[in-house]
Amino acid sequence: MASFEIIGGTRLQGEIVPQGAKNEALQIICAVLLTPEPVTIHNIPDIRDVNKLIELIGHLGAKVEKLSADSYRFEAKDVDLAYMESPEFAKEATALRGSIMILGPLLARFGQARIPKPGGDKIGRRRLDTHFLGLEKLGAKFNYNSKDGFFYIDGSHLQGTYMLLDEASVTGTANILMAAVLAKGTTTIYNAACEPYIQQLCKMLNSMGAKISGIGSNLLTIEGVEALGGTEHRMLPDMIEIGSFIGLAAMTGSEITIKNAAVKELGIIPEIFGRMGIKIEIKGDDIFIPQQYKYELETFIDGSTLTIADAPWPGFTPDLLSIVLVTATQAKGTVLIHQKMFESRLFFVDKLIDMGAQIILCDPHRATVIGLDRRVPLRGIRMTSPDIRAGVALLIAALSAEGTSIIDNVEQIDRGYQYIDQRLNALGAKIRRL
Known part of the structure; x- marks a missing residue:
């Protein structure tokens, strides 16, 4: 069983091309x-x-x-x-x-x-x-x-x-x-x-x-x-990987350009990250995420807490809710994540809580995230990847955290993301495969 050793707290910079879907x-x-x-x-x-x-x-x-x-x-x-x-x-x-x-x-x-x-x-x-x-x-x-x-x-x-x-x-x-x-x-x-x-x-x-x-x-x-x-x-580029890179850029305060992103095929994905306060610039078919130290979650028009839920297309894809959840941990504000389709996909939040995130797991389908607004960085811990998307969410958390993290069972991540350690290291990440 392979593991990733991640030294967090490094800002990334550069261009990355998403894999095929x-x-x-x-x-x-x-x-x-x-x-x-x-x-x-x-x-x-x-x-x-x-x-x-x-x-x-x-x-x-x-x-x-x-x-x-x-x-x-x-x-x-x-x-x-x-x-x-x-x-x-x-x-x-x-x-x-x-x-x-x-x-x-x-x-x-x-x-x-x-x-x-x-x-x-x-x-x-x-x-x-x-x-x-x-x-x-x-x-x-x-x-x-x-x-x-x-x-x-x-x-x-x-x-x-x-x-x-x-x-x-x-x-x-x-x-x-x-x-x-x-x-x-x-x-x-x-x-x-x-x-x-x-x-x-x-x-x-x-x-x-x-x-x-x-x-x-x-x-x-x-x-x-x-x-x-x-x-x-x-085949199209992978929209889940594109969304993962947007969340990664925000969490680590990095400047990243996602090349050849087939923007017209992304549906509501850029808009959802925009509601989280993340700045996104569309340049042709590329997505540019400028370096942004702070980002603030929107509220609904009546002032109530923002809810982000999955839904069949053209709704928001359930595969990105894990990424949205981890990205919200360092935002300013509060968001309710509602995973309607799968009842076990939010259970990885206990690892984020161990890292210092403020999350209330309401039930198997809902979690409330109270953003830390960068006041306290997450801390590195040892954890295990339970599935593809949660594994990448934990990787994003580790890259933004203070200290060293180890993620076990990264074969789960390899199932959905090609050479993710090598590609992120090319942007300045510090990931070592054990």
Whole structure:
């Protein structure tokens, strides 16, 4: 198990380029299974979760060719469905939650699939009902074997239909969408997720020959086609990493330029950090955060305490609430953080409290942060990363703290942020991997 040793209190300066979007990559890479023709994807992040999925796709029989540091060519001409019966597949798929999204493509193209209960972050219950109910409405039949822990799915007669999703699940929408593109007839998905990453998936599928309309809305219409061809696709920069860098700059009083940030695709993210008093300058497609020693949280118009909550797109993404929370610890003012979607994502605040932050954990979903206004710096401690986003929030806290911190289990951070220690050290951070 690797650890980071961080010497805090250093201001950073310079330019940083965000990696390709992790959440887009997991969908896009699964989509290569929909066609026997070559698919080339650019701006793929070199992170553990994505690399594991690429390995899984290769083990299923797809030809995987690395063209450059962030570009791959996939050719799923000879998919080996028998691999799904192996212990190796069970181990790989269980360890990676994103593996659930191979279901849609495999059912669409081959009419059958099997999958164990997927793993992933320990951030609370993350149900798969939306995936399964949507695929069932298309005609897939699920059978669960309690002895081996596998779901066996027959999708030999997928038929387009109307469906209203019980929640606007991003991965659920992606999975159903990929199954529907090759189903017979027309599928209508209402209450579909409409995140930029879903829009990217739709655009890629259309470039492969799919017929999807309503892109960018929560009402998608898919006319099934006989087959899909190859394509070339470039992924967006990771909005979660961009938000993390904004919070990092504020917490450490640093001057950072985030290059090629695809600003138009960030939605409400810059506005939320602006409500925290953080100065942000948009320069073309770059984001400049000037050195700012103090920042003050806004209140609502009636003077009541600011609340920042997650919501389906175009609301604020839940993946950045951990970053907002840690950034608020040194702001002037008070904010209520309301994590609606996951009941265990705020439990890392006990480590911030140990560092000197003033936080009241109201319940598993809500925390009130009373900003220290730089009067007292956080202090370095030893802690453990519980999940990807909390791990980076703790890293930001450590970089702003007085003294030395050690973060254990940084493999969790590596799952979502490529070479984060090297890239931040290039800006002046003092991070050593143990």
